[in-house]
Each structure stands twice: as C-alpha cells, then as structure tokens.
Amino acid sequence: TSDAVTLTVSVKRKPELTSSPQGAALMGNPVTLYCKLEQSAGWKFYWSKHTQNPENETNTATHSYTISAVKPSDGGQYWCRAGRGNPVYYTHYSDALWVNITGVSSIVSLIIIPNRTQHFSGHSLSLICKDQRNSTTWRVMQYSHDRSVSDCPSDRGSVTSSTCNISSLSTAHTGVYWCQSKSGGSSKPVNITVHDGDVILDSPVHSVTEGDSLTLRCLLNKTPSNLIAYFYKDGSLFQNQTTGQITIHAISKSDEGLYYCEYPERRESPQSWVSVRGEKSMS
Incomplete structure (x- = not known):
C-alpha cells in the first residue's frame, strides 16, 4: 500500500475595505481606510486608487491607511489587498470603496462635455468651470495615475483659466478633475476614466x-x-x-x-x- 498523503486546499481570501468616517469626508479632515482580514498577522497591505494596478500600489505594514488632510484629488475609488510570504501570496482585491469629498465651493461646478464619466480613447473631451458669478479665476486641475497634481492637459492654444479642451484622449488622461481658485477654493471633484477598449x-x-x-x-x-x-x-x-x-x-x-x-x-x-x-x- 502507498503512504497516505494529506492534501490541504486553501481558499483565496478577500478583505473588506471600510473607511472612517463613513460616507462623505470633509475637506481638510483626516480619513482612515481599513483593510479587514481575519487572522491578519504577518500580512502587508496594498492600497490602490482609481485602478487595480500593482505598479501604483501603496503598501503599509498595518491594515490601516490614513490621509491626514483630504483634498479634492483624494476623492475616488479605492481597493485593498494583502500579501505575505516569499514569493508573495496575495489575497483577492477588496470590493471598491468610494471616497467622496465635501466642503467644497458651491458657487462653481465642473461641466464635462460629453457629460459622462467614461470616454473612449481617441475621442475629445471638454472640461469647463462654471461659476455662478461669471468669474474666470478658476483653473481646471487634474490628479493623474502617477499621483501628480497639475493643470488639466489642454491642447495648446485652447486653454483658458476656466476651460480645458482635449482633442484626443488617452488612458493617461484618466484621473480626478476639479476647479480650483488662487485663493484655494475648489469645486466638487469629478472622476474621468478613458478606456481603450x-x-x-x-x-x-x-x-x-x-x-x-x-x-x-x-x-x-x-x-x-x-x-x-x-x-x-x-x-x-x-x-x-x-x-x-x-x-x-x-x-x-x-x-x-x-x-x-x-x-x-x-x-x-x-x-x-x-x-x-x-x-x-x-x-
């Protein structure tokens, strides 16, 4: 007779992502994300924003990740996963958690043309800061996948202080956009996804x-x-x-x-x- 063999089958885990406070976060206040996993000893935790991209993950030794003073660019979708061992064994990604930022200016809003969150690569897009006082002191800002904040990447010659025109979108244009004034005021942020499918x-x-x-x-x-x-x-x-x-x-x-x-x-x-x-x- 052959020797008995013990076969262990493990189910790939999936953490739960929560935030404190829950719901909308007030601009300038702290927000903490929690990646909950049973028996979490020995794990490192990996955090993604906008897309589940391992190249842009932030990792922590604990199951929490704190943004000390949230800005408009911090709004959007977040995921987490955990990993341990060598080579690293990863859990599934959590379900997406949406962080909304409030406490922004009510006198200005960001208008998107075409008016939708998702856009095809190669198509055009216009972003316009609409101010109830008809002021032109607002600029369209972008937070992109490389974690940088910059002016909206408008086509040369088509940028004004309150308008951004992009004639040919690429996936690099995916990010969070908002209107910002020199005095620090901001509109509610808008998430834009450019898809090459x-x-x-x-x-x-x-x-x-x-x-x-x-x-x-x-x-x-x-x-x-x-x-x-x-x-x-x-x-x-x-x-x-x-x-x-x-x-x-x-x-x-x-x-x-x-x-x-x-x-x-x-x-x-x-x-x-x-x-x-x-x-x-x-x-």
Whole structure:
C-alpha cells in the first residue's frame, strides 16, 4: 500500500475595505481606510486608487491607511489587498470603496462635455468651470495615475483659466478633475476614466437626486449595436436589454453602487460609481 498523503486546499481570501468616517469626508479632515482580514498577522497591505494596478500600489505594514488632510484629488475609488510570504501570496482585491469629498465651493461646478464619466480613447473631451458669478479665476486641475497634481492637459492654444479642451484622449488622461481658485477654493471633484477598449458605460458625472430617473447606456466604439447589453451592479447582473440602455425610475439610496456593462462579444466596460443624494428640499 502507498503512504497516505494529506492534501490541504486553501481558499483565496478577500478583505473588506471600510473607511472612517463613513460616507462623505470633509475637506481638510483626516480619513482612515481599513483593510479587514481575519487572522491578519504577518500580512502587508496594498492600497490602490482609481485602478487595480500593482505598479501604483501603496503598501503599509498595518491594515490601516490614513490621509491626514483630504483634498479634492483624494476623492475616488479605492481597493485593498494583502500579501505575505516569499514569493508573495496575495489575497483577492477588496470590493471598491468610494471616497467622496465635501466642503467644497458651491458657487462653481465642473461641466464635462460629453457629460459622462467614461470616454473612449481617441475621442475629445471638454472640461469647463462654471461659476455662478461669471468669474474666470478658476483653473481646471487634474490628479493623474502617477499621483501628480497639475493643470488639466489642454491642447495648446485652447486653454483658458476656466476651460480645458482635449482633442484626443488617452488612458493617461484618466484621473480626478476639479476647479480650483488662487485663493484655494475648489469645486466638487469629478472622476474621468478613458478606456481603450470597445465598450464604455454612459453614467452621470455628478450625483443623481433621490426620486429622479436615471438612464444608463452601454456604448460601443464606432460599431452600431443590435446586440444584447448586460448591466451589472456591485458585481451582480442587474438587467439585460436589446436597446443597449436601462432606466431606473424613482432612484433611491439602495440604487447607489458600482455599475458596469458588457456586450459578451465585445468585452465589458470599466466600472463607475453612481452616487445618489437626498431629495430636493421644498421651498
């Protein structure tokens, strides 16, 4: 008879990412992210922003990561994962956590044309600071994947203090954009994703008011579609439609989450966060 062999099967773990405070963070205040993992001894923790890119991860020896004074550029999607051993064994990435920054100026807003969060590589984009006082003292700022803050990379000759025009987008334009004044005032930040694939999700740039309707469209680059589009929320199938779009009537807080779509023959779009704010106050 042969010797008995013990086979151990381990399930790849997936941490839970949370934040303190939860929900919106006030500009200038600290925010701490927590990467929760059972039996966390011996692990290092890795933090990603905007995309799950190992090359741009920040690592910590503990399961927490603190931003001491949040800025508009700190808003956006975050993920975490843990690793240990040599060679390093990594857990799955956590689900995405969205950090919203508040306490920004209400007199200025950033207008995006076309008005959506996702855009095809090679297409054009305009970003405009709209000030209720018709002031032109605002500049469009960008926080990019290389963790640098700079003026929006506008085409030469088409930049003003409050407008940024990009005639041919690339994935390097993916990032957080906002309006900023010399005095330090800021608009609410906007996340822009540039995708070099065939499919993007047309979703709103700004929060949707509770009770309003929301239409999401699954867009194909160059080729018109009569295919079935599949829409997902938080990783689960939400709806499928031959029209390539879905409408959520009387949206509520429970509809808030990460959405993406796919045409099975053409792959899937990136994910975008749909934010829902409270009902409009009666006047």
